[in-house]
Amino acid sequence: MGTTERGLRAYIGSFTTAGGAGLTTAAVDPGTGALTALHTTDVLPNPSFLAPSPDGRHLYAVSETTDGTAAAFALTPEGPAPLGPPVPVGGADPTHLTLTSRHLVTAHYTSGSISALPVRADGTLGGLAAVLRHEGSGPRADRQEGPHAHAVRADPSGRWLLSVDLGTDSVRCCTLDPASGTPAVHAEVRLRPGSGPRHLAFHPGGAFAYVINELTPTVTVCRWDAATGTLTPLGETRLLPDAGDAPGAPETFPSALVLSRDGRFAWAANRGHDSISVLAIDPSDGHATLVGTVPCGGHWPRDLALHPGGRHLYAANERSGDVTWFTLDPHTGLPVRAGSLAAPAVSCVVFA
Template sequence: MGDADSTDRSGEHRAYIGSFTSGGGRGVTIAAVDPKTGALTPLSVATAEDPSYLALARDAGVLYAVSETERGGVAAFRRTAGGLAPLGAPVSVGGSGPTHVSVAGGRLFTANYTSGSVSSLPLDAEGRPHGPARVLAHRGSGPDAARQAGPHAHQVLPDPTGRWVLSVDLGTDSVRVCAPDPASGGLRQHAETALRAGTGPRHLVFHPEDAFVYVLHELEPQVTVCRWNTALGQLEPVGEVPVASEGASGVVRAYPSAIVASPDGRFVWAAVRGTDALATLSLADGPGRPRLTGTVACGGSWPRDLAADATGSRLYAANEHSGDVTWFDVDPSTGRPHRAGALAVPAATCVVLG
């Protein structure tokens, strides 16, 4: 696949915002990002059905959007100066309710929440996915009968080397380490790391420099800190840290959603629904010892996704229920976000910068 700059011909950066069309969203909103202020200005909209999560292959200039529907699909778009151009029709992922998409090694991966599986699809030279999808089904359950009666894969993410692919399963309280199978084109399970029962792991993020992974839980406002062994493909839990201030989740239940790390490896931020907050974790004591230093209001309601810019100086929260994307300036010393503005985007679910 060819190369593409992270800016359009005018030099403006872009933000791509997914939304639930079944909840009144428009599809994928394309917005210009002011490099000085971080402000978003809407430019155009690309049609997609319930594009709840997006992934941008920057080098290829292709954006991928899952359709979080019962039949499950993924669409590809070529980036253009004016917005996005479809690269063919959406393709089935072979699973229902896909909630996450990622790309590595010429393949596209989706986590299929409803069916509890992960899928792998090859990409052609233009970046188009094509089937049939290779599907790896998860097995297991958890103690929360309402949410964990079976597997619910929520995220599938390659490690920084691309050698391994990690899938986070809310239903089984575990993270699976998989390896791409060159023979079948699918994923084969290499190992499974059990996390504390009933916590409902949702998303993880790798530390940008050290061998640590931070797993955010949806059913408890906690992050599990794990040591990551790239050579062996092993994930080892070493501790937990809260993402809600003491007593904050006692009145309103907290449902953490998204987690990001600063590019310089000094901070980790988490979005927490219910309490509608953004939590800041400092890594000043070391990457294996994050410490909650405070929370701030997310600027809306039900922050489903969170993104940091390339410098770590700004954060963007996609607030689903209030229908907006709020941006924050980050204090370079403390990592504390300060609200700077918002853009109305009905049923916003995801924001990707590039």
């Protein structure tokens, strides 16, 4: 069943080991963007990150546990229904996933690797196809003693995979063999030592990519060349006003980044500072300028999600246990708080 038949739904992932419900399904008000919880299921431990299929019929989740797995669900009127048992991903603590070239690719924080699982025509997952292990470290001994793959994303052309590693301060541009599911490193791009890259988002025009850094409150602006698979860092933009990381201020760990559909704005979540940064994007050179910050509506915003219509922004506030939604000013990009839904230990929000 697709979105048209059942209406738009939000799917919310949370940490079951911290009191979360697992997977929560919520109705989305078509006018206000408000969320209303419909049902929950805890069949998968710690479904911390989710990805819907392009047709909206299936949902995929990682299980962020030591014995990492991924699972497929059919999206039914009664909620996500498991499509077979969870499948091992060959890595510890998977934190992210993406769908590309008929495969589900997952990133594993603790083991510092990515892996690929085939996605069958009926949406079910096949067994582990291949694992690519990262190597290296960074200058911060407490967080960068080794590789920590935090996110993996397919580029807009579908030709490349970009694996973001917090532990090695780098992004690996990879190919993925569509037949075997084997990922291979095409190039490794080094970012500023100690920056701790966490997630990456592409500009809708495809020419730029933005890497949010967890260990410093910045976003690295990059040029992206899909013809050659080349990522070129251009500079960094601070995510906090000058007083945001002054002595005595809470330490800030940025987490998530989304861009507007027209590419004019980007929004970044800041854990610790508990804010959302608003960035204005220059379409000519991709440069990002900090417009300002607004409170995230809770504590420890782990994820941000943009409504498919682009009118509303959602913050998954992990430690306060809520999803807060905002109405976006189309001229300034500034979010205005509109409501919230209780969601203990929330980690992710997607729409289908």
